[in-house]
Amino acid sequence: MMNKIVTPFSQCFRLICLSLLVLSSLANAHEYQWLGKYASPDAVVNIFDEKDITLDLKSLLGNKYNDFLDNYEGFADPKRLPGGGLLVEGWLRDLRLENASALVMTKDGRLYAGWVTPDANKIMYATNDKQMKSIHPEIKQWAARFTGMSFSADENQQVFTDVINKVNYFTTPQYQIRVSLICTDRFSICNKAVYKGKRKSDGASMILMGKVIREKCDKTACPASSYEFENKETKTKYQLTVGNPTLTVLVNDKVAMAEKGSWSTTP
Known part of the structure; x- marks a missing residue:
């Protein structure tokens, strides 16, 4: 049996190939x-x-x-x-x-x-x-911290279909607001929402946790009548109504501002 000869050139060639790989x-x-x-x-x-x-x-x-x-x-x-x-x-x-x-x-x-x-x-x-x-x-x-979620969708369990879009946008003359449903459980109704608002004049932004207020109906998932968010540090509440699109800001439960707007599914 012939011994395989390894030359410096072949060693160098292997190193180059490995580097390229x-x-x-x-x-x-x-x-x-x-x-x-x-x-x-x-x-x-x-x-x-x-x-x-x-x-x-x-x-x-x-x-x-x-x-x-x-x-x-x-x-x-x-x-x-x-x-x-x-x-x-x-x-x-x-x-x-x-x-x-x-x-x-x-x-x-x-x-x-x-x-x-x-x-x-x-x-x-x-x-x-x-x-x-x-x-x-x-x-x-x-x-591992995200309960009920994985890197692949569970094909054996059907994701719950809501009548509310997961992400909606509300625009007024002064504000651009994104409202998102944020439940990690994709297989049941979600009434937990987050408000991400930006003031158009200076770009100041704010994020608040809140909830969906739904209409009464005879179905599993009812349409939203409004969304409510609160900044507990400043005792300020933000209400977004759907039927009569309005942003209402309350400070100590007194109306500080009310501004008409419009809903959309895109920014």
């Missing part, structure tokens, strides 16, 4: 050798200012990029990972179980992104690592 497993990725500087609570809030991260995420997520990034209103403390990687979690204020995202980044440019939104019936996931066929362990651990 690793690089080909990443789709349009940059290297993030600077990840360590964002490994503190004060610094991590600025990580999406990095141009390379933004470009790679947009390439990876496409039209889902804003859904993913908009969840980073609040940040968890970043978690250092072996090899210099970083886990960055974020969520909308008071909506940690309804609007949340998580991102694993490695120094060689690998991205593993998970996110949830109220209008999705599963946990969304995307990666530019073509070699990893399963969900990244850190993303899987993050996802």
Whole structure:
């Protein structure tokens, strides 16, 4: 039997091929050798200012990029990972179980992104690592907090169909408001809602938790008659009526403002 001769050239060739294979497993990725500087609570809030991260995420997520990034209103403390990687979690204020995202980044440019939104019936996931066929362990651990949700929709259980859209928009001369149903249980009626309003004059925004007030009817799901939200710190209530579209603001249960508006299913 002839012994196989390994020359320095063949060893070099193998190393080059291996390097090319690793690089080909990443789709349009940059290297993030600077990840360590964002490994503190004060610094991590600025990580999406990095141009390379933004470009790679947009390439990876496409039209889902804003859904993913908009969840980073609040940040968890970043978690250092072996090899210099970083886990960055974020969520909308008071909506940690309804609007949340998580991102694993490695120094060689690998991205593993998970996110949830109220209008999705599963946990969304995307990666530019073509070699990893399963969900990244850190993303899987993050996802365990979302009761009744998984990375694939349950085909054996039918999602409840409501007569109310999961997301509606209310516009007045002064405000642009998004109202979303935020129950994590997609298989029963939902009366929990979130108000995300923006003042047109200066862009000031506010997020409030609230509820759906439904009309009385003889069906399982009845149409909404109004939505009610409250800022307990300022003792201010916000009411949005459906039949006679109006935004009413009450301070200490006294009407401070009432403004007519209109409903739509698009911004």
